[in-house]
Amino acid sequence: MMNTPDLADANIRAVVTDIEGTTTDIRFVHDVLFPYAHDQLPEYVNTHSAQPDVAEQIDAVRRELGDPDASLDSVIETLLYWIETDQKKTSLKALQGMMWADGYQRGAFQGHLYADVAPRLRQWAEAGKKLYVYSSGSVQAQKLLFGHSVEGDLTPLFSGYFDTHIGHKREIKAYRHITAELGLPAASILFLSDVVEELDGARQAGMQTLQLVREGTQAGAEHASVASFDEIDL
Numbered sequence: 001m002m003n004t005p006d007l008a009d010a011n012i013r014a015v016v017t018d019i020e021g022t023t024t025d026i027r028f029v030h031d032v033l034f035p036y037a038h039d040q041l042p043e044y045v046n047t048h049s050a051q052p053d054v055a056e057q058i059d060a061v062r063r064e065l066g067d068p069d070a071s072l073d074s075v076i077e078t079l080l081y082w083i084e085t086d087q088k089k090t091s092l093k094a095l096q097g098m099m100w101a102d103g104y105q106r107g108a109f110q111g112h113l114y115a116d117v118a119p120r121l122r123q124w125a126e127a128g129k130k131l132y133v134y135s136s137g138s139v140q141a142q143k144l145l146f147g148h149s150v151e152g153d154l155t156p157l158f159s160g161y162f163d164t165h166i167g168h169k170r171e172i173k174a175y176r177h178i179t180a181e182l183g184l185p186a187a188s189i190l191f192l193s194d195v196v197e198e199l200d201g202a203r204q205a206g207m208q209t210l211q212l213v214r215e216g217t218q219a220g221a222e223h224a225s226v227a228s229f230d231e232i233d234l
Protein backbone atom coordinates (compact mmCIF):
# COMPACT_ATOMS: atom_id res chain seq x y z
CA MET A 1 0.00 0.00 0.00
CA MET A 2 1.24 3.45 -0.83
CA ASN A 3 0.01 6.92 0.03
CA THR A 4 -3.67 5.86 0.00
CA PRO A 5 -6.25 8.58 0.49
CA ASP A 6 -9.43 8.30 2.49
CA LEU A 7 -11.97 8.68 -0.30
CA ALA A 8 -14.76 6.93 1.57
CA ASP A 9 -15.92 10.24 3.09
CA ALA A 10 -15.71 12.16 -0.18
CA ASN A 11 -18.96 10.71 -1.58
CA ILE A 12 -17.42 10.07 -4.99
CA ARG A 13 -20.15 9.93 -7.63
CA ALA A 14 -18.05 9.71 -10.77
CA VAL A 15 -14.62 8.41 -11.73
CA VAL A 16 -12.77 9.87 -14.71
CA THR A 17 -9.80 7.76 -15.76
CA ASP A 18 -6.79 8.34 -17.95
CA ILE A 19 -5.68 5.35 -20.06
CA GLU A 20 -1.93 5.21 -20.79
CA GLY A 21 -0.03 4.50 -17.55
CA THR A 22 -3.28 4.28 -15.54
CA THR A 23 -5.51 1.51 -16.88
CA THR A 24 -3.06 0.39 -19.53
CA ASP A 25 0.64 -0.34 -19.79
CA ILE A 26 2.52 2.51 -21.48
CA ARG A 27 4.41 -0.17 -23.43
CA PHE A 28 1.20 -1.30 -25.16
CA VAL A 29 0.66 2.25 -26.44
CA HIS A 30 4.31 2.91 -27.38
CA ASP A 31 5.42 -0.54 -28.56
CA VAL A 32 2.21 -1.78 -30.22
CA LEU A 33 -0.25 1.02 -31.08
CA PHE A 34 2.15 3.79 -32.12
CA PRO A 35 4.35 1.55 -34.34
CA TYR A 36 1.22 0.08 -35.98
CA ALA A 37 -0.03 3.57 -36.86
CA HIS A 38 3.47 4.62 -37.97
CA ASP A 39 3.69 1.65 -40.36
CA GLN A 40 0.18 2.10 -41.77
CA LEU A 41 0.08 5.88 -42.02
CA PRO A 42 1.68 6.66 -45.41
CA GLU A 43 -0.47 4.19 -47.31
CA TYR A 44 -3.59 4.95 -45.25
CA VAL A 45 -3.40 8.71 -45.82
CA ASN A 46 -2.54 8.32 -49.50
CA THR A 47 -5.42 5.93 -50.19
CA HIS A 48 -8.04 7.65 -47.99
CA SER A 49 -7.21 11.33 -48.61
CA ALA A 50 -10.51 11.94 -50.41
CA GLN A 51 -12.60 10.41 -47.60
CA PRO A 52 -14.25 13.38 -45.78
CA ASP A 53 -13.18 12.47 -42.21
CA VAL A 54 -9.58 11.89 -43.35
CA ALA A 55 -9.55 15.02 -45.54
CA GLU A 56 -10.71 17.05 -42.51
CA GLN A 57 -7.66 15.89 -40.51
CA ILE A 58 -5.28 16.48 -43.44
CA ASP A 59 -6.58 20.07 -43.59
CA ALA A 60 -6.07 20.41 -39.82
CA VAL A 61 -2.41 19.34 -40.24
CA ARG A 62 -1.97 21.90 -43.04
CA ARG A 63 -3.40 24.60 -40.72
CA GLU A 64 -0.91 23.56 -37.99
CA LEU A 65 1.87 23.87 -40.56
CA GLY A 66 0.57 27.32 -41.54
CA ASP A 67 0.61 26.13 -45.15
CA PRO A 68 -2.81 25.46 -46.74
CA ASP A 69 -1.06 24.10 -49.87
CA ALA A 70 1.29 21.68 -48.10
CA SER A 71 1.72 18.52 -50.18
CA LEU A 72 0.35 15.20 -49.00
CA ASP A 73 3.95 13.98 -48.63
CA SER A 74 4.77 16.80 -46.25
CA VAL A 75 1.53 16.19 -44.28
CA ILE A 76 2.55 12.51 -43.95
CA GLU A 77 6.08 13.44 -42.92
CA THR A 78 4.68 15.77 -40.25
CA LEU A 79 2.30 13.10 -38.91
CA LEU A 80 5.14 10.53 -38.72
CA TYR A 81 7.27 13.04 -36.82
CA TRP A 82 4.39 13.69 -34.40
CA ILE A 83 4.09 9.94 -33.73
CA GLU A 84 7.86 9.61 -33.20
CA THR A 85 7.85 12.51 -30.73
CA ASP A 86 4.53 11.50 -29.05
CA GLN A 87 2.79 14.79 -29.77
CA LYS A 88 -0.83 14.88 -28.61
CA LYS A 89 -2.15 16.63 -31.73
CA THR A 90 -5.90 16.23 -32.16
CA SER A 91 -5.63 15.57 -35.92
CA LEU A 92 -3.00 12.84 -35.44
CA LYS A 93 -5.06 11.26 -32.66
CA ALA A 94 -8.14 11.15 -34.91
CA LEU A 95 -6.18 9.45 -37.71
CA GLN A 96 -4.55 6.99 -35.32
CA GLY A 97 -8.02 5.96 -34.10
CA MET A 98 -9.13 5.28 -37.67
CA MET A 99 -6.05 3.12 -38.38
CA TRP A 100 -6.26 1.21 -35.08
CA ALA A 101 -9.91 0.32 -35.83
CA ASP A 102 -8.68 -1.97 -38.57
CA GLY A 103 -6.02 -3.52 -36.32
CA TYR A 104 -8.48 -4.29 -33.51
CA GLN A 105 -11.11 -5.62 -35.92
CA ARG A 106 -8.75 -8.08 -37.57
CA GLY A 107 -7.34 -9.18 -34.21
CA ALA A 108 -3.82 -7.79 -34.70
CA PHE A 109 -3.94 -6.72 -31.02
CA GLN A 110 -6.29 -6.35 -28.03
CA GLY A 111 -6.49 -3.37 -25.70
CA HIS A 112 -4.20 -3.96 -22.74
CA LEU A 113 -5.66 -3.49 -19.25
CA TYR A 114 -3.89 -4.16 -15.97
CA ALA A 115 -5.51 -7.13 -14.21
CA ASP A 116 -6.79 -4.94 -11.35
CA VAL A 117 -8.73 -2.56 -13.62
CA ALA A 118 -11.79 -4.43 -14.98
CA PRO A 119 -12.92 -5.93 -11.61
CA ARG A 120 -12.84 -2.51 -9.95
CA LEU A 121 -14.60 -0.78 -12.85
CA ARG A 122 -17.37 -3.39 -12.70
CA GLN A 123 -17.67 -3.01 -8.93
CA TRP A 124 -17.88 0.79 -9.12
CA ALA A 125 -20.46 0.67 -11.92
CA GLU A 126 -22.56 -1.81 -9.93
CA ALA A 127 -22.35 0.53 -6.92
CA GLY A 128 -23.84 3.31 -9.06
CA LYS A 129 -20.68 5.31 -9.75
CA LYS A 130 -20.58 6.92 -13.17
CA LEU A 131 -17.46 6.03 -15.14
CA TYR A 132 -15.76 8.19 -17.78
CA VAL A 133 -12.54 8.12 -19.77
CA TYR A 134 -10.35 11.14 -20.45
CA SER A 135 -7.39 10.44 -22.73
CA SER A 136 -5.35 12.21 -25.39
CA GLY A 137 -6.28 9.28 -27.62
CA SER A 138 -9.41 10.06 -29.65
CA VAL A 139 -12.83 8.99 -28.37
CA GLN A 140 -12.87 6.41 -31.18
CA ALA A 141 -9.49 5.05 -29.97
CA GLN A 142 -10.75 4.91 -26.37
CA LYS A 143 -13.87 2.96 -27.35
CA LEU A 144 -11.77 0.58 -29.44
CA LEU A 145 -9.34 -0.11 -26.59
CA PHE A 146 -12.08 -0.80 -24.02
CA GLY A 147 -14.32 -2.50 -26.58
CA HIS A 148 -11.60 -4.95 -27.73
CA SER A 149 -9.77 -5.30 -24.43
CA VAL A 150 -8.05 -8.34 -22.98
CA GLU A 151 -11.04 -8.42 -20.57
CA GLY A 152 -13.64 -8.30 -23.34
CA ASP A 153 -15.98 -5.43 -24.16
CA LEU A 154 -16.06 -3.02 -21.21
CA THR A 155 -17.74 -0.14 -23.04
CA PRO A 156 -21.17 -0.79 -21.37
CA LEU A 157 -19.56 0.27 -18.07
CA PHE A 158 -18.82 3.80 -19.27
CA SER A 159 -21.15 6.78 -19.33
CA GLY A 160 -18.94 8.93 -21.56
CA TYR A 161 -15.57 9.64 -23.13
CA PHE A 162 -13.48 12.81 -23.43
CA ASP A 163 -10.48 13.54 -25.64
CA THR A 164 -8.52 16.68 -26.52
CA HIS A 165 -11.60 18.27 -28.10
CA ILE A 166 -12.58 19.18 -24.51
CA GLY A 167 -9.08 20.61 -23.88
CA HIS A 168 -5.55 19.42 -23.28
CA LYS A 169 -4.87 17.25 -20.29
CA ARG A 170 -2.60 19.65 -18.45
CA GLU A 171 -5.07 22.57 -18.69
CA ILE A 172 -7.39 23.39 -15.79
CA LYS A 173 -10.13 24.47 -18.16
CA ALA A 174 -10.39 20.94 -19.60
CA TYR A 175 -11.35 19.64 -16.15
CA ARG A 176 -13.79 22.52 -15.66
CA HIS A 177 -15.46 21.61 -18.96
CA ILE A 178 -15.63 17.93 -17.98
CA THR A 179 -17.17 18.89 -14.62
CA ALA A 180 -19.79 20.99 -16.41
CA GLU A 181 -20.55 18.11 -18.81
CA LEU A 182 -20.97 15.67 -15.92
CA GLY A 183 -23.28 18.08 -14.08
CA LEU A 184 -21.81 17.07 -10.72
CA PRO A 185 -19.95 18.99 -8.01
CA ALA A 186 -16.24 18.85 -8.88
CA ALA A 187 -15.45 17.53 -5.39
CA SER A 188 -17.56 14.43 -6.07
CA ILE A 189 -15.48 13.50 -9.15
CA LEU A 190 -12.31 11.42 -8.83
CA PHE A 191 -9.67 11.80 -11.55
CA LEU A 192 -7.12 8.99 -11.96
CA SER A 193 -3.86 9.50 -13.82
CA ASP A 194 -0.17 8.63 -13.76
CA VAL A 195 0.88 12.17 -14.73
CA VAL A 196 1.29 14.76 -11.97
CA GLU A 197 0.68 17.75 -14.28
CA GLU A 198 -2.70 16.28 -15.30
CA LEU A 199 -3.63 15.68 -11.67
CA ASP A 200 -2.60 19.27 -10.86
CA GLY A 201 -5.06 20.55 -13.48
CA ALA A 202 -7.88 18.39 -12.15
CA ARG A 203 -7.24 19.40 -8.56
CA GLN A 204 -7.19 23.09 -9.45
CA ALA A 205 -10.61 22.56 -11.03
CA GLY A 206 -11.79 21.14 -7.68
CA MET A 207 -11.72 17.39 -8.44
CA GLN A 208 -10.37 14.70 -6.14
CA THR A 209 -7.15 13.24 -7.51
CA LEU A 210 -5.22 10.02 -7.23
CA GLN A 211 -1.97 9.09 -8.94
CA LEU A 212 -1.49 5.57 -10.30
CA VAL A 213 2.12 4.60 -9.79
CA ARG A 214 2.56 1.63 -12.10
CA GLU A 215 5.89 -0.08 -12.75
CA GLY A 216 8.26 2.56 -14.14
CA THR A 217 6.12 5.56 -13.08
CA GLN A 218 7.75 8.25 -10.97
CA ALA A 219 5.66 8.94 -7.86
CA GLY A 220 5.18 12.61 -6.97
CA ALA A 221 4.50 13.77 -3.43
CA GLU A 222 1.81 16.23 -4.54
CA HIS A 223 -1.08 13.77 -4.88
CA ALA A 224 -2.20 10.70 -2.98
CA SER A 225 -1.03 7.62 -4.86
CA VAL A 226 -1.70 3.91 -5.26
CA ALA A 227 -0.03 1.11 -7.19
CA SER A 228 -3.24 -0.47 -8.47
CA PHE A 229 -7.02 -0.05 -8.63
CA ASP A 230 -7.27 -2.72 -5.89
CA GLU A 231 -6.17 -0.09 -3.39
CA ILE A 232 -8.93 2.37 -4.30
CA ASP A 233 -11.93 2.11 -2.00
CA LEU A 234 -14.83 4.38 -2.88
Ligand SMILES: CSCCC(=O)C(=O)COP(=O)(O)O
Binds near residue numbers: 088134
Ligand atom coordinates in the same frame (compact mmCIF):
# COMPACT_ATOMS: atom_id res chain seq x y z
C1 LIG B 1 -6.80 5.71 -26.37
S1 LIG B 1 -5.52 4.58 -26.61
C2 LIG B 1 -4.18 5.48 -27.26
C3 LIG B 1 -3.63 6.40 -26.30
C4 LIG B 1 -2.96 7.57 -26.95
O1 LIG B 1 -3.00 7.73 -28.14
C5 LIG B 1 -2.28 8.48 -26.11
O2 LIG B 1 -1.75 9.47 -26.60
C6 LIG B 1 -2.25 8.25 -24.65
O3 LIG B 1 -2.73 9.33 -24.00
P1 LIG B 1 -3.21 9.30 -22.46
O4 LIG B 1 -3.85 10.62 -22.33
O5 LIG B 1 -4.14 8.15 -22.26
O6 LIG B 1 -1.98 9.21 -21.61
Ligand SMILES: [Mg+2]
Binds near residue numbers: 019021193
Ligand atom coordinates in the same frame (compact mmCIF):
# COMPACT_ATOMS: atom_id res chain seq x y z
MG1 LIG C 1 -1.40 8.63 -18.66
